[in-house]
Amino acid sequence: MAKFKNTMEIFTLLDKSNCRKCGKKTCLAFAASVFQGEKKLGDCPLLEKDIIERYEKDELPEDGHPVRSIIQENQDAFMEEMKQKISKVNLEEAALRTGGKFDGGKLTIKILGKDFSVDQNGAIYTGIHVNPWIAAPVFNYILHSEGKEPTGKWVAFRDLKDGRERYPLFRQRCEMPMKKVADIYTDLFSDMVSVLNGKEVAREFQSDISVVMHVLPKVPVMICYWLPEDGLDSSLNIYFDETADRNLEIGAIFSLGAGLTQMFTKMAITHGYEVSLDANHR
Numbered sequence: 601m602a603k604f605k606n607t608m609e610i611f612t613l614l615d616k617s618n619c620r621k622c623g624k625k626t627c628l629a630f631a632a633s634v635f636q637g638e639k640k641l642g643d644c645p646l647l648e649k650d651i652i653e654r655y656e657k658d659e660l661p662e663d664g665h666p667v668r669s670i671i672q673e674n675q676d677a678f679m680e681e682m683k684q685k686i687s688k689v690n691l692e693e694a695a696l697r698t699g700g701k702f703d704g705g706k707l708t709i710k711i712l713g714k715d716f717s718v719d720q721n722g723a724i725y726t727g728i729h730v731n732p733w734i735a736a737p738v739f740n741y742i743l744h745s746e747g748k749e750p751t752g753k754w755v756a757f758r759d760l761k762d763g764r765e766r767y768p769l770f771r772q773r774c775e776m777p778m779k780k781v782a783d784i785y786t787d788l789f790s791d792m793v794s795v796l797n798g799k800e801v802a803r804e805f806q807s808d809i810s811v812v813m814h815v816l817p818k819v820p821v822m823i824c825y826w827l828p829e830d831g832l833d834s835s836l837n838i839y840f841d842e843t844a845d846r847n848l849e850i851g852a853i854f855s856l857g858a859g860l861t862q863m864f865t866k867m868a869i870t871h872g873y874e875v876s877l878d879a880n881h882r
């Protein structure tokens with residue numbers, strides 16, 4: 601089987617409908633059993649053939665050298681492209697725009713309160729785990745941020761520039777899965793505050809819980825959660841400062857939401873909760 605680094609890499613390939621046709625209760629359980637070598641990707645009848653074939657190739661390498669996974673290849677290509685772009689940026693000037701600092705040839709910015717440094721060759725120095733969903737917005741921020749200071753006015757994703765047409769997907773991939781995590785993972789909000797340098801703030805939009813996180817120095821994100829009440833389902837919305845689209849392109853803002861969702865899901869799984877991410881199959 602392909603050299604998957606973890607269960608989540610396999611999980612992202614699946615349909616996430618928890619249909620049980622593979623003999624497992626959930627897609628996540630199936631992903632874990634593939635990772636442990638008990639099952640094969642092809643045991644999921646809903647997985648597209650070309651994906652299976654691509655990974656089966658890894659299983660039976662013709663030349664004796666395993667083909668690297670699609671995910672790994674995409675990551676490498678992305679990082680290479682970013683390195684080239686960063687090499688053309690004046691990092692000292694970028695430090696002023698991004699709210700970072702320039703020292704010893706490196707630009708350092710805070711991501712969720714932790715240091716993330718990059719040098720002129722695009723090499724990254726950080727103690728945090730950088731998944732591609734987070735790396736993409738960070739690089740986009742360094743390359744494109746106009747340096748706009750947040751105004752404190754919160755807006756929905758759909759109200760940002762070019763956000764309206766992408767909102768249904770943002771809702772499906774970020775807000776709904778994050779809501780599911782919040783529904784079952786009771787420590788989510790206290791962990792956001794303690795682990796991710798978040799801050800509980802006065803309840804906004806009549807929510808029950810509002811937490812602000814400084815994902816990037818000038819791109820705060822607010823997550824509001826409404827508990828279930830009087831037969832109504834719980835709800836979760838993600839808000840951005842109205843200046844977010846001046847500091848990040850909309851695709852990068854989307855990616856940021858997806859990165860946070862993935863982070864929270866991992867935190868929930870670490871705490872022993874089983875999470876299904878697809879809001880379409882609730």
Ligand code: SF4
Nearest residue numbers: 618619620622627644
């Ligand atoms: S892994 Fe595939 S077969 Fe198994 S539950 Fe998920 S979608 Fe269904």
